[in-house]
Amino acid sequence: MVVAGGVECATTPARLPGGTAGLRNAELLARYYGIDRGAADEFAVASHRKAARAWRQGAFGAEVVPVGVGGGSAAHQIRRDEGVRDDLSTHTLAGLRPLLADGVVTIGNMSSHRLGASACLVVAEDRLTELGLTPMAFLAGWAAAGCDSEGPALGAAPAVAKLLGRTGCSLDEIDLLEINEGYAVEVLALATEWELDPLGRLNVNGSDIALGHPVGATGLRIMTTMLHELGRTGGRFGLEAIALGHDHGIAALFESAEQAEPVELPRGARFHGSRTRRLGKHRA
Template identity: 75%
Template sequence: MRRAAIVAPVRTPSGVEGGALTGMPPDWLATTVLSAVIERSGIDPWRIEDVAMACVDVGAPELGRRAARGAGLPFAVPGFLTDRRSGSGLQAVITAAMMIQTGAADVVVAGGVECASDPLGHDRARSVELANAEQVARYYGIRRAEADEFAVASHRKAARAWRQGTFAAEVIPVGVTAEPPGWGGEPGFDTAGHRISRDEGVRDDVSTHTLAALRPLLSHGVVTAGNMSAHRHGASGCLVVAEDRLEELGLTPMAFLVGWAAAGCSSDTATLGAAPAVAKLLGHTGFDLDEIDLIEVNEGFAVEVLALAREWDIDPRARLNVNGSSIALGHPVGATGLRIMTTMLHELSRTEGRYGLEAIALGHDHGIAALFESADTGPTVEAPRGARFHGVRPARRPGRHRA
């Protein structure tokens, strides 16, 4: 089976409600990020065969096709939509990779976008997830102060990444004073006066003192608006390409998809939505967590990430969300999974690590996870299943964030 390569992953900055991206049509943002992927990679648009687009907004069923047209792709490129809640962007990459692996296509664009005010809504499911987060906090003995400290660390790590230029390679500034290439526009749509070049909502000045002043969302609870993720607008995209076509197309891969899994568990007690997917993925691939250089977990709730760190017996201050995540960078639902992958792969390349693991809770009792291998580590030596127990897996170049 052919390996699926990830090429030119990029993202827009995340925008807060009422910020620069508010009111932007989803196909406008999708067109912007797809155009950037094509420009960054240098691919001939006529070699792209399909567009896998993620968007949780049910009002955009033809977004993939419209984004393809807006980015100047041929009319032969159909485009389609994927939806797996918070993991929709990652699912778009996975679906594109499966098309590559099975030979259905050689080059597919994967993208994710979110422009809706609150695509998941304040429904019963949100209440269930909040109640589960409080149960998790009680079960694992996570105090309010710990959750607030984790949230502060997320903001400070993201702010530091911006100060040090870490995000420069992955973020495409969105200047909406002009239309993106190929954009036909909408009647009455005025783009003048907006520009965003970095993530809105990242706060370098936040402290545990300021977060302590927030009221818990449930009486006597741990979760507040400050130690959970907030909705954002944004988009992410990449090329997914067959490894045996890279040289012919003149493309340089950033990583390869090693494996993925989605799984659920009983919801009778406090549950960690991402945990069963990670366990299933590691079981399928034969990896252990201590072989992973970077771990990215979506920060839906700080208490859930802290609980996962305890469950996995890892230090949350090392190799876990090293540049912050959704608490600081926000949660553009349809784009979150691809945004996390983009940030992780750029950091993996920058620090010369080899393996990166992404995990997202899709609810309180199920999740999705994917494992990626950096393309900067040289060719992989194929080993028979179970060979890791006999020491024949090729030596790994450790990243700088390993504990």
């Protein structure tokens, strides 16, 4: 049984996700996939609106802990993400200058740095009954991978491809996808590459553009949101992926613990070329 956590408390963060290389790659992706400024701004607005709706409907209530700030008469508690803008519009974003001349990326259609922390409990399956614990989901597999950085690169794509190949699962079988929103054009390029509707099962409660990017805590933050949503909607598989740089990333696949018991696989078969579509539980 392990407590896994991450925290972001840097007060002077890098201004750009992935630095200048990340920004240049985002502009290359915009040109390569034909993503214009309007599409990037629309995606950013959608992220804010989805996050605002999720807050109004209480979707984040079970996964957020209030944080006390200050002391004495000035003490107060932060109970929700402060960067979400329900009133944001493409008209508002259109007034922002691109970060590069004639570019698509602005401070409005990329992620913003946030302070934050996240944590989860990872328990071996054979200890659940003994400890009286009910899992939210089982880890079905994970992968990390990179690609040749010459030309435009989709940081999370190689890891996702490796993960799907390893587990034998396909994108069509995934109920929810959570991809960190470093740049709107990056996520839109992935959606184009995967032939997905960016307003469908991808980041259904918004993500980094609206909720912020607390670097050291982002991976667990999006995983937590995804698993709670998977439970609410009755889905079976959820996939999260993060670009750790413009040319490499990491991805993980989870199976809801609320689904009917699947047919068991031989121990470790999933990690040795099994192509079955029924992943079952993760046997570490």
